Amino acid sequence: MKIRVFDLPSEAGLYAASLIERVVETTQRPVFGLATGSTTLPLYDALVNLDHCGLNLSSAVTINLDEYIGLGADHEQSYHYFMNQHLFSRLRVRPKEMYIPSGDGVNPQAECQRYDAVIREHPIDLQVLGIGTNGHIGFNEPDDLLLLNTHIVNLSANTIQSNARFFQSPDEVPRQALTMGVQAILQAKQIVLMAFGEEKADIIAKMVDGEVRTEIPASVLQLHRDVTLVLDKASAAKLTVESLLR
Numbered sequence: 652m653k654i655r656v657f658d659l660p661s662e663a664g665l666y667a668a669s670l671i672e673r674v675v676e677t678t679q680r681p682v683f684g685l686a687t688g689s690t691t692l693p694l695y696d697a698l699v700n701l702d703h704c705g706l707n708l709s710s711a712v713t714i715n716l717d718e719y720i721g722l723g724a725d726h727e728q729s730y731h732y733f734m735n736q737h738l739f740s741r742l743r744v745r746p747k748e749m750y751i752p753s754g755d756g757v758n759p760q761a762e763c764q765r766y767d768a769v770i771r772e773h774p775i776d777l778q779v780l781g782i783g784t785n786g787h788i789g790f791n792e793p794d795d796l797l798l799l800n801t802h803i804v805n806l807s808a809n810t811i812q813s814n815a816r817f818f819q820s821p822d823e824v825p826r827q828a829l830t831m832g833v834q835a836i837l838q839a840k841q842i843v844l845m846a847f848g849e850e851k852a853d854i855i856a857k858m859v860d861g862e863v864r865t866e867i868p869a870s871v872l873q874l875h876r877d878v879t880l881v882l883d884k885a886s887a888a889k890l891t892v893e894s895l896l897r
């Protein structure tokens with residue numbers, strides 16, 4: 652696992668954007684797995700800046716990790732809305748295809764199958780990830796087992812509480828979501844996980860230096876051969892010197 656620690660999230664975002672640029676320049680039809688959450692904002696700001704400086708994402712395909720069940724694309728807290736607001740609507744030219752699971756369809760189970768077919772058709776070159784304070788990636792929550800395919804998940808109390816900051820009250824946070832499974836994440840050629848802030852320091856240390864356990868979903872990334880952690884000093888504070896030098 653490659654670990655890069657920056658003073659500022661904005662510097663980290665620029666670095667992560669440069670990893671995306673490299674894939675755009677070396678791949679005919681680049682496919683990016685994208686994430687939502689406040690951690691990804693510096694990356695999307697940097698990508699928008701690069702787009703204004705000439706980076707062309709028009710040949711790219713993007714596939715988002717997850718979506719809340721029950722929120723339509725026009726709901727301000729839906730991940731559809733987030734992606735439009737923070738990335739897609741700000742680009743000069745949008746990516747060729749943009750996929751986000753639909754959270755307000757009548758048949759979420761069928762949507763999971765449709766989404767897996769999308770992922771099979773578009774193998775992911777670079778997967779961007781954030782991490783929950785409980786170690787979730789996408790919405791793959793800590794559990795006795797991790798599911799491979801896209802599935803419906805009951806959000807944990809920890810996640811509902813963490814994400815309540817984006818809603819008027821915790822009661823408004825959806826209780827379920829649709830998420831890509833760990834197979835699609837681990838099949839990505841390259842993974843870039845970003846984390847900022849001291850509230851992520853414990854979980855980053857556990858995912859890097861601890862055992863691979865389903866209670867820490869992000870620890871499965873130890874099994875992948877091309878993972879880069881893009882951190883700030885606060886989130887890297889509890890890593891061992893050995894991990895940082897690895």
Ligand code: GLP
Pocket residue numbers: 686687688689690691716717780781782783784787788789790810814
């Ligand atoms: C959400 C998303 C995750 C994201 C995580 C961290 O629950 N489903 O993909 O990584 O929260 O969010 P933040 O970056 O706001 O800390």
